[in-house]
Amino acid sequence: NRKYSMSADVKKEIAPLVNIENDRNKLNIKKLEEDIIQFTQDMKKREFFQYSCGAPKAIEKLDGVYSELKIFEDGRDTYGDFADKFGNPELIQKAVKDIEGIKLTIDNMKQLWDHIDIVQKAFSGFMNNKWIETQPFEMEDEVKKLMKTLKDMKVDKRANAYAGILEEIKKWLIFLPLIAELADKAMRDRHWDSIKTKVGVQFTIDDNLLLKDIYDLNLGKFQEDVEEITDQARQEAKMEKTLEKLQDTWKDVCFEFTPHKDSGVQMIRLSEENFDMLEENQVAVTSMFSSRYLST
Numbered sequence: 001n002r003k004y005s006m007s008a009d010v011k012k013e014i015a016p017l018v019n020i021e022n023d024r025n026k027l028n029i030k031k032l033e034e035d036i037i038q039f040t041q042d043m044k045k046r047e048f049f050q051y052s053c054g055a056p057k058a059i060e061k062l063d064g065v066y067s068e069l070k071i072f073e074d075g076r077d078t079y080g081d082f083a084d085k086f087g088n089p090e091l092i093q094k095a096v097k098d099i100e101g102i103k104l105t106i107d108n109m110k111q112l113w114d115h116i117d118i119v120q121k122a123f124s125g126f127m128n129n130k131w132i133e134t135q136p137f138e139m140e141d142e143v144k145k146l147m148k149t150l151k152d153m154k155v156d157k158r159a160n161a162y163a164g165i166l167e168e169i170k171k172w173l174i175f176l177p178l179i180a181e182l183a184d185k186a187m188r189d190r191h192w193d194s195i196k197t198k199v200g201v202q203f204t205i206d207d208n209l210l211l212k213d214i215y216d217l218n219l220g221k222f223q224e225d226v227e228e229i230t231d232q233a234r235q236e237a238k239m240e241k242t243l244e245k246l247q248d249t250w251k252d253v254c255f256e257f258t259p260h261k262d263s264g265v266q267m268i269r270l271s272e273e274n275f276d277m278l279e280e281n282q283v284a285v286t287s288m289f290s291s292r293y294l295s296t
Helices: 003-044 055-069 068-083 088-128 134-153 160-182 188-198 212-214 219-250 272-289
Strands: 255-258 266-269
Touching: 003 088, 055 068, 055 088, 068 088, 088 160, 088 188, 088 212, 134 160, 160 219, 188 219, 188 255, 219 266, 219 272
Parallel strands: none
Antiparallel strands: 255 266
16 A cells, blocks of 8 residues: 555656646647648649659659658657657647658659650650551550550649640540551542641651651641541542442443344444443442542
8 A cells, every 4th residue: 555655646746747748749749740731732842743844853852752751750750659658649640641641642653753754755766666667556555555554543633744744645645546547548649748738847758757757747736637638538549449440340341232133233232230330330430429529
């Protein structure tokens, strides 16, 4: 009983000191929370949130944030231990959560910039392709996969860096279908001349022409014109093919001659099979005459 009494007396005697330290720890935790909030707000203004920063620089600066967090982590550990000893461990939980939130943001931004680096390198590779060797459909499939990966990322989609690479990918998803149209075998010199007139740039379709040269034409601004010209090329090529087929077919068609009674006059006629073919071909020719591209 005497030992218990002495223990109670000591506890009672140091209680004011314990309360003072507890209050001081609460203030320290409050200050830590405020500093973390301010750090988070300031961090959102940093370069690595801007697309113009560039992948190498952004990744380097993001790595540096982890060392900056050490002061907050030290405070979390120290004040957390005190809070636990003073019987109120829940006081440090907000600081713990906010520090983890910063780390998660940095991790997500690193993943974003790693992907931006991959996308930009892919586009750079595309640019150096020779025009005559360009494979737009395979490239479009690759860009669509890059877009899906981007959209699946758990990153702040309001960030300028996200919006910047999203815009770049969208440009390519407009550009690639257009070059698929231009790469059609139906395109003739006259059609390319129309393209050059529309974009106001002269260039030569040869082995030296790169995809970058076509990209720099900003075809997205002339999307409707390009689609109109390439559609004209396809329709004219279709008519060319029909005319060639007609020419090839009718050059060998022979008329049949039969005597008219005993008059000595020969009657000219087509076989039933050729007459049916004639009617079908007349329909095809009439259809071509109604085409808006007849003039060529």
